[in-house]
Amino acid sequence: MGFENDSNLDEVDAMVEADRDRRRLTTLSLKIQTALNGYRIPGSHFVYASGAHGPDYLSKDAAYEEHHLMRDIEEALALLVPPETGILTAPAVAGVFLVRGTTERIADRPGSCVPYMGWAEKDGHDGFKFRTPFRKRIEQGLGVTILEDVVTTSGSVSRVEDAIVAIGGRVLAVVCMWNRGVERATRRGTPIRAAVEVELPMYHAERGESCPLCDAGVPIDTRFGHGKDFLEARAKLGK
Ligand SMILES: [Zn+2]
Numbered sequence: 001m002g003f004e005n006d007s008n009l010d011e012v013d014a015m016v017e018a019d020r021d022r023r024r025l026t027t028l029s030l031k032i033q034t035a036l037n038g039y040r041i042p043g044s045h046f047v048y049a050s051g052a053h054g055p056d057y058l059s060k061d062a063a064y065e066e067h068h069l070m071r072d073i074e075e076a077l078a079l080l081v082p083p084e085t086g087i088l089t090a091p092a093v094a095g096v097f098l099v100r101g102t103t104e105r106i107a108d109r110p111g112s113c114v115p116y117m118g119w120a121e122k123d124g125h126d127g128f129k130f131r132t133p134f135r136k137r138i139e140q141g142l143g144v145t146i147l148e149d150v151v152t153t154s155g156s157v158s159r160v161e162d163a164i165v166a167i168g169g170r171v172l173a174v175v176c177m178w179n180r181g182v183e184r185a186t187r188r189g190t191p192i193r194a195a196v197e198v199e200l201p202m203y204h205a206e207r208g209e210s211c212p213l214c215d216a217g218v219p220i221d222t223r224f225g226h227g228k229d230f231l232e233a234r235a236k237l238g239k
Helices: 006-037 067-080 094-108 132-139 155-166 227-236
Strands: 087-091 116-122 143-151 170-179 192-196
Touching: 006 067, 006 170, 006 192, 067 094, 067 170, 067 192, 087 094, 087 132, 087 155, 094 116, 094 143, 116 132, 143 155, 155 170
Parallel strands: 087 116, 087 143, 143 170, 170 192
Antiparallel strands: none
């Protein structure tokens, strides 16, 4: 069987490129997972932003300091962002770095359509808002992809999605560096793609489920995460 015309060749080129991207993503994922494991603090009792408890803390703020690691993460995210994405956004503050770097890596790819970029900032009422020029871009209806560093319960990215949908925008995907809750989709059913998808144990104390670490009397770790807030809130309730 031969290739009859240029369109066949274009198809072959596209298949070769897709295969190369898949292999590159596999390599990057393993590299990122290994590197991020070095930023994992195990064997304690942490409270996460969602309110869930667990024995591991992923010190992503420390990872952000490492230029080569962030470059690999951004390249992996760029490979995971749907090509029809017109806008990239992420919850501020750390997400600003991800949006900037990932957009650069998308721009590095030949023939890519470089998305507009902007961040989602907290609105002071547990939701998110966008500054005017960027909000107008979202209102225009270009497909939005939300970036996030670590997804635990998808609560934060779901709230960013709510803010986008509230102004008439549409979200194509959530792309993150580590999906530690192995969440498949946001609350609205938008798919979540991850460079690293490895579950870390988590107990939903915030949903009234029992936490074996609490049951065993392991002290709450206040060095990282939201342990301090949790203890203060509990003290106010007089428990
Ligand atoms: Zn606990």
